[in-house]
Amino acid sequence: MIEIFASLSKKQILSSIRCVLGSFSSARGFWAARALNSACYLEAQKSNVQAESVAANVLEQYFDEVTEGPGIWKWRHYFEIYHRHLHKFIGQDVHLLEVGIYSGGSLQMWQHYLGPECQIYGVDIEEACRAYESEAVNIFIGDQADRQFWSHFKKNVPSLDIIIDDGGHAPRQQIVTLEELISHLRPGGVYICEDVHGSFNQFAQYINGFCQNLNQFGVKPGQELACSPTQFQSQIHSVHMYPYVVVIEKTSRPVTEFIAPKHGTQWQPFL
Numbered sequence: 001m002i003e004i005f006a007s008l009s010k011k012q013i014l015s016s017i018r019c020v021l022g023s024f025s026s027a028r029g030f031w032a033a034r035a036l037n038s039a040c041y042l043e044a045q046k047s048n049v050q051a052e053s054v055a056a057n058v059l060e061q062y063f064d065e066v067t068e069g070p071g072i073w074k075w076r077h078y079f080e081i082y083h084r085h086l087h088k089f090i091g092q093d094v095h096l097l098e099v100g101i102y103s104g105g106s107l108q109m110w111q112h113y114l115g116p117e118c119q120i121y122g123v124d125i126e127e128a129c130r131a132y133e134s135e136a137v138n139i140f141i142g143d144q145a146d147r148q149f150w151s152h153f154k155k156n157v158p159s160l161d162i163i164i165d166d167g168g169h170a171p172r173q174q175i176v177t178l179e180e181l182i183s184h185l186r187p188g189g190v191y192i193c194e195d196v197h198g199s200f201n202q203f204a205q206y207i208n209g210f211c212q213n214l215n216q217f218g219v220k221p222g223q224e225l226a227c228s229p230t231q232f233q234s235q236i237h238s239v240h241m242y243p244y245v246v247v248i249e250k251t252s253r254p255v256t257e258f259i260a261p262k263h264g265t266q267w268q269p270f271l
């Protein structure tokens with residue numbers, strides 16, 4: 001332990017201390033969220049519920065209409081998440097990768113949803129999944145935890161607009177896949193990692209660390225409050241966490257400045 005600390009720079013030690021202190025806030029947030037499970041809170045919520053009109057989701061409709069043929073296996077609540085982040089690609093010339101093909105039905109669903117212009121790539125560890133190769137669908141067989149496999153993949157596939165990781169679901173597989181593919185995602189692209197199960201899941205913890213970089217902050221001298229984005233902030237628009245799903249969106253154009261201008265003439269004296 002002492003040797004590890006001795007090898008760290010002052011900046012790294014400070015970040016590590018912040019990380020340890022951050023884990024106390026993380027535990028506090030965890031228990032605050034658990035309190036929302038309490039029955040009295042749920043009762044209060046029920047009395048406030050308004051009748052919501054839920055718009056029909058084309059993906060969910062498609063899924064419900066599949067009663068035979070190649071199988072699709074998705075958590076039902078994923079359809080709303082997909083549509084929220086992916087509808088901007090409908091009808092476009094987009095490149096989509098899904099890791100985890102299984103019985104081929106989800107590749108067909110993406111093709112149907114995005115339209116004839118889209119090009120689909122599927123990755124699976126099982127040789128049997130080659131059966132789903134077609135003009136619009138390229139299949140690669142390999143292990144998503146193998147960096148050499150991704151190196152070969154990236155040499156043969158242009159950069160992607162949409163990446164969906166529905167493969168082995170082990171955090172170490174999800175981490176390698178994200179690290180290998182995030183730079184292969186185009187500006188404006190969307191990365192979805194599915195089946196992140198369990199509180200303090202190692203992939204979710206990894207994402208907690210990853211998105212700390214969204215808040216990196218160093219004010220530029222000047223009259224207005226302004227910051228120069230880091231390379232990370234310039235490229236990564238947002239990180240979203242849903243039950244069992246993480247979504248990362250890239251910026252469509254590099255962000256060059258974060259600025260907080262003040263508009264108006266009347267101000268309280270206390271700040």
Ligand SMILES: C[S@@+](CC[C@H](N)C(=O)[O-])C[C@H]1O[C@@H](n2cnc3c(N)ncnc32)[C@H](O)[C@@H]1O
Binds near residue numbers: 071072098099103
């Ligand atoms: C849950 S299924 C995919 C379901 C499919 N996307 C769907 O929506 O119907 C998971 C798939 O991941 C594949 N898989 C498991 N481990 C893998 C690995 N290490 N690399 C690549 N694929 C893997 C399995 O062979 C299986 O076909």
